Amino acid sequence: MKAKAKIFVICMLLTGVLAACGGGGEETAATEEGGANAEGSRDNVTIKLHTHGNEANYNWKETLAAFEEEYPNIDVDLIILSEKGDTQEAMKKLDLAAASGEAMDVLMFSDPASYAQRVGAGMVAPIDEFIVEEGYDVHEEYKVDTSLGGKYYALPGKFNPWYVLLNKDHLEEAGLEVPEDWTWDEFMEYAKKLTVGEGSEKRYGTFFFGPQDGSWMEYLKLAMASEPENTEFLKDDGTSNLDSPFFRKTLEIRLKMEQEDQSVTPYTDLISQKLHYRNQFFNQDASMILIGSWMNTELGGTDQFPLDFNVAVAPYPKNDPNDEGGFTPVTTDFMSVASNSEHTQEAYTFIRWYTTEGQLIQGKNIPSWNKVSEDDLDRIVDTILSGTNNPEKVDKASLLKVLSEAKSSKMTSPASYQAEVYKVISEEYEKLIFGEQDIDTMIKVSQERVQDVIENNG
Template sequence: MRKKGWLAGFVSLALIAGVVSGCSGGGSKGDAEGAAGSTKAASSASGGAVKLKMWGGVPPEAGPQEVVDAWNKDHPDIQVEYVRFVNDDEGNLKLDTAIMTGQDVDLFVNYSASQASKRVASGAAADLSAFTDYNIDEKMGPEAAGWKIDGKYYGVPTTKSSFFVALNKDALDAANLPVPKDWTWDEMREYAKKLKKGEGYGFIQNTEPFVDPIDSVLAKEGYTKADGSSNLDHPLVRKWLESLYGMMKDDKTTPPLGEQLTSKMPVEQMFLSGEVPMLNIGAWLLRSSNNFTDYPRDFKIAFAPVPRLEEDAANYVTRGGLGDYISINAKSKYQKEAWEFLKWYADGGMAPMAAGGRLPASKDADQDTALKSMLGDKGDTYDQESLMYVMFDNKTPTFVRTVPQEVMDLRSQEYEKYFLGSQDLDATVAAMVKRHDEYLKSNPQQ
């Protein structure tokens, strides 16, 4: 996992962000939060309830508020407030800035191992080995070990994480296309052509899992070669770039990346409205697809595994396993109280989160309750066989993305040039390799 050599740069970034936030009108909010922190300390010192703040990326109405309300009802001495940040670059920077500038953050959710490692290296996450009354490996199973950082847990992976392609089952039936259980990127590209209607698209992606096809290859093959040099010129990396470019420019079955980024394209809404029949996304789709008030739909949703670039299925790993790695702020005054809440949350308190596709990972959680919460009264609007397959029955090995954020950034900066048409494929691959090699020389521990 990640080491600590780049700590100074991260701290500088967070402090700069704090200054910018203050200059842009965030100062009064920071003052208010500071006052809240003083009030919290005073309340605890005077014998009142301890007040914790948990930061997460899920909208409060999609489960978190129900979770904290249930806890607060039964624990008047420890009250939890949920604070939402959007799980994108801007939102994660907001969380990092809040942690580094001493705002009230007692618990926070990491949505990738890269983010978790970065925060551990900055000293933001507490080492949970200090708590000996909860065995994370026993509770969560062997997949939990993928979240260890330098051999330790700095958080608890709380959910079974699934990524998939959501499909408009009615559109598939009309085109006489089966719901795939095992397919390649080339096959998915053909589906997109057959499902495309007029000027519309056949396939769309949420930006969060956009690069998962690359990581599914390199998580297995290695991000570096035997000689220690970059493996970003792997043939399947080139294939992903070429294939997606062809879908954007030649097939016109998926939006050009530039258009998607500049318009902040509402991909979930486009899928749920029936405008686009295939969507690459994660289980968080269910918090929208269960919401018929904001996202009414008249079609059934089916689910397929994320397609592979490899022809050989035996060599394929897919993103998934355990997720929502919740850490306790190393600077929190109330780590003991935060730990009590975190144990309760992981062992079943989080059940209302299943309505948004987040199933508890703990063996002691009531999975039947979680499943009922996940589908609610909308069960007949899903192809449940395919849903159960992608979430439980698909035995494809999984990976947790651990590539350093700096590497994610440098490769996205280069492939965006390619998709925007300002750099050809050879130059793009060469630039990614060159920059990755430079990074590896500066960070030999990676």
């Protein structure tokens, strides 16, 4: 366990929050008391759901009503930790609730780091026994791998893969087809052909929104994220992954596109002008944007960002034409059972239902559940696009194809000091892109600095 996680656990021990998280005896007793079969239990049970998700984004009223109708013996007490959906605010409140010994049953995390940190702190119970009892393969059931250290502590809710948004009008002008399967080399060729004009009138083939002082680091993992595993700067065992050939390849892509092809908005413009991907795409200053599919709700244009052109979607590029493809960065909601829950069976029953049938009823996002039918996916996409101003301008077929074929790589357990690693690599990248060092030097210095971070947090 890393240093910061250890401190977190010690704080929690001092406040007594881990008193019920110890040997598992209480969990077993609670399971027996609540009944091994939640549906067959005679006693009504109320479980508490702590979430960052507000009503507008998660449609809780309808979703929970449907669950309680199917499981009449389980009531869900919804505790929204941030009415504005602020995940940082939600995690602070969740930690305070845990430290005060507040009753918890179902916990919802919005990102791998928040999830892994609370698992390391002992707030989250493993759910492997329930999975084994039910008898399904998590890899076959869901698109997102949520395992940590060989155990499962969560099931995935929504499925937000990254993809490439395309200005379809620009493609047609350049005589280019909407890609259904492509490589980074082809992505670079498209960007070159889509780049037109000079000076202040120049329109770039693409725009990368990062890195920015340690944030938006997806843009320094381009080729890494196309692989089925080892997609982070650190490996699962905590050692550096900066010797990965795909890290080097990412740097080569960024350098070539900016300095040789001049097909990407200059990094200096991104930083000095504080450019944003929404403006760059909807104002047609860039023809392709690599971004997450949270953009589904905006694809047809909004009042803030009107759409004056046709939009298509392409998959995340792969490294080699013979690669399996489909791998991409993915965001999800990690649905977990609290380790101090007195109703672990009922809590698991809820997260299993919520991550399957519940996602279809909620109707706000694409589910991670693999058993979503084509008709269900079509209906959900229609519902999402209908909330935009011009859904008819969206190439729905390309969107459906990308969403149905995308999949997440094996999750790497985030280190508690991950932000420090990100900042180091971001700083060294700036020196590279500003011509202060070459790729070999950047990798060497980054490796040395990251190793210092690892050792200082060991």
